[in-house]
Amino acid sequence: MEHSDYSTAIGTMGGTVFTVIGNIQSSDLVKTVTLAIVGATVSFALSMLLKWTAKKFFRQRG
Numbered sequence: 001m002e003h004s005d006y007s008t009a010i011g012t013m014g015g016t017v018f019t020v021i022g023n024i025q026s027s028d029l030v031k032t033v034t035l036a037i038v039g040a041t042v043s044f045a046l047s048m049l050l051k052w053t054a055k056k057f058f059r060q061r062g
Contacts, residue, residue: 024032
């Protein structure tokens, strides 16, 4: 049985988010954002490198 009333779930998620936001210090936030940017950049670069390597490898063997 599905319920179309999600107010409890939304309230719980909102409360959790605001509690976490209230407990995060500004230095932790800056560190988290910096690490997220670095992680996303490294992940993207590695994906592109692996894609290029695989394309070159399979083209030579093909």
